[in-house]
Amino acid sequence: xxxxxPAEELARDSRFIRxxxxxxxxxxxxxxxxxxxxxxNLAKLTPELPNGPDRARALMHGIFVGEIQxxxxxxxxxxxxxxxxxxxxxxxxxxxRQCWDEARHCEISISLAxxxxxxxxxxxxxxxxxxxxxxxxxxxxxxxxxxxxxGLAIDVFNTxxxxxxxxxxxxxxxxxxxxxxxxxxxxKMGSDWLRRLTxxxxxxxxxxxxxxxxxxxxxxxNGFRGEDDDSPIQLTRRFRELAGFTxxxxxxIADMSRDARAEATA
Amino acid sequence: xxxxxxxxxxxxxxxxxxxxxxxxxxxxxxxVGHYKWVEIKLFEALGGWVATIPELDVKMRLGTHCYHHxxxxxxxxxxxxxxxxxxxxxxxxxxxxxxxEFIEAMTEPEAGHMTIEKLVGVYxxxxxxxxxxxxxxxxxxxxxxxxxxxxxxxxxxxxxxxDWREGEMLIQSMIESPEEVERAMVHQTKLEKIMxxxxxxxxxxxxGDPYVEVVEQN
Numbered sequence: 001x002x003x004x005x006p007a008e009e010l011a012r013d014s015r016f017i018r019x020x021x022x023x024x025x026x027x028x029x030x031x032x033x034x035x036x037x038x039x040x041n042l043a044k045l046t047p048e049l050p051n052g053p054d055r056a057r058a059l060m061h062g063i064f065v066g067e068i069q070x071x072x073x074x075x076x077x078x079x080x081x082x083x084x085x086x087x088x089x090x091x092x093x094x095x096x097r098q099c100w101d102e103a104r105h106c107e108i109s110i111s112l113a114x115x116x117x118x119x120x121x122x123x124x125x126x127x128x129x130x131x132x133x134x135x136x137x138x139x140x141x142x143x144x145x146x147x148x149x150x151g152l153a154i155d156v157f158n159t160x161x162x163x164x165x166x167x168x169x170x171x172x173x174x175x176x177x178x179x180x181x182x183x184x185x186x187x188k189m190g191s192d193w194l195r196r197l198t199x200x201x202x203x204x205x206x207x208x209x210x211x212x213x214x215x216x217x218x219x220x221x222n223g224f225r226g227e228d229d230d231s232p233i234q235l236t237r238r239f240r241e242l243a244g245f246t247x248x249x250x251x252x253i254a255d256m257s258r259d260a261r262a263e264a265t266a
Numbered sequence: 267x268x269x270x271x272x273x274x275x276x277x278x279x280x281x282x283x284x285x286x287x288x289x290x291x292x293x294x295x296x297x298v299g300h301y302k303w304v305e306i307k308l309f310e311a312l313g314g315w316v317a318t319i320p321e322l323d324v325k326m327r328l329g330t331h332c333y334h335h336x337x338x339x340x341x342x343x344x345x346x347x348x349x350x351x352x353x354x355x356x357x358x359x360x361x362x363x364x365x366x367e368f369i370e371a372m373t374e375p376e377a378g379h380m381t382i383e384k385l386v387g388v389y390x391x392x393x394x395x396x397x398x399x400x401x402x403x404x405x406x407x408x409x410x411x412x413x414x415x416x417x418x419x420x421x422x423x424x425x426x427x428x429d430w431r432e433g434e435m436l437i438q439s440m441i442e443s444p445e446e447v448e449r450a451m452v453h454q455t456k457l458e459k460i461m462x463x464x465x466x467x468x469x470x471x472x473x474g475d476p477y478v479e480v481v482e483q484n
Contacts, residue, residue, distance in 0.1 A: 076316075092309075099333055
C-alpha cells in the first residue's frame, strides 16, 4: 500500500457521484445551488423557510460524505507517517481514535439522512475535505483538517442541532449534540498537536496557520458560514473556544467569511 | 455478634490462583514489546486501508477496529515501564525478520477489488495468531505476580474475539463464487507460510511447545 493515497482514487460504490470543485463552481445554476442549496439568497437554516427541509436534507448528505472523507483522512494519517522520525506514536493513536469517532459519525449521519427522507447518492460528493488531508507535512495536515475542517463541522453540527430543536425533532437534536461533542475533541486534538509539534519551530507554525487559513477560506462558501443573522451556517464561538481557538482566531474566521460574502455579492 | 478474632485463610477456598508462572519479568517484557509492535502495525494498516475499500460497511468497520488495536498498543506501552523497560521503543520491535516480511505481505494489497485479501490477512491469519499467543500468555503467566498483564490481555482478547467474528462474517459475506473462495485460500496460505517461518507473533514459542522430548534409551 502506497504512502499518500490520491483523492481521485478514493474507493466508492456506484451510488456515489463525484463532483469536482471546478464543476461545482462552473455549474450554470450557481455554485450554491449546485451544492444542494435550492436558493440564491442566503438565509439562516430554519424549518420555516420554504426550502428549509430540502436544504437540511442536502446538508445532512454533505455531512455524511464529509464524515467518510474525515474517516479516510484520519486513517491515512495512521499509515502515511513513520513513528519517531515524522510523528509521535501518541499522535497516531489520536488519529486512530478519530477513525472510530468518524466511523460512528458515518453510521449516525447515514441513519439521520434516511430519517430525514434522503438517500445515499441523491447529492454529489466533493473531495475537497480529503484533499486537505493529503498534505505531506503532518503538522499542516492536522491543522488543515482538525482545526479548519473539524472547526467547520462544529459550526455545521451546532446549526443542525438548532434546526432539530426548532423543527421539534429530538432525534436529530440528540444525535447532532453527540457528534458536536466529538468534533470539539477533534479540534482540540488539532490545537494541542499544533502547539506541541511547533513548540520550537516558528516557521512551521506560521506555515501551518497559513494552510489553515487557505482551507478556512475555501470552506467559507462565499460567506455561507458566518456570524450574521442570515448566515446559513452559524459560526459557533463557545464550542470553538472549548476546542482551543482564541478570540482573535475566531474573529479572523468571522472577518474572512464577511469578506467572502462581500466579494460574492460585489 | 461477629467474632473478629477468628482466623481466616489468606486465600478464600474458591481462590485457586497459583504463584508459579512460565515467564519471568524480562521474558514478559520481551513478549509485550512484540505484541505492541504488532498492534501498531495492524492499526496503521487498517487506517490506511479505509480509503482504498469501496464497500461501505467494511470501510466503517475497519475505522472502528483501527482504534481497538491502537488502544491495545497503548495498554502494552503503559505496561512496559512496569516491567523495568523505561525506554519502551527499545522493546517495541518485531521478533524476527519473518514477522516484518509478514506485515509487508499483509499490507501489500491496495486496489479496490482486493478487499477479500485485505480482510483475509487480518481476520483469518493475523488475529487468530494474536488470539493464540495472547491466550497462551494469559493462561501461562503467574496469576498473582503478573496479574496486571492478565488483566490487560483479558480486555484485549475480548476485543480480538469480537473483531475476529465481525471480520470473518465480512469475509463470508464478500465471498460469492468458488473463484473468490480460491482467492481467499491462496492469500491465506501465502501469509500462513510466512507466519510459520516467524514462529508466531512473538517469534518461536509464541504458543509454547506441545511436544514431549523423548530420550532414546540404548
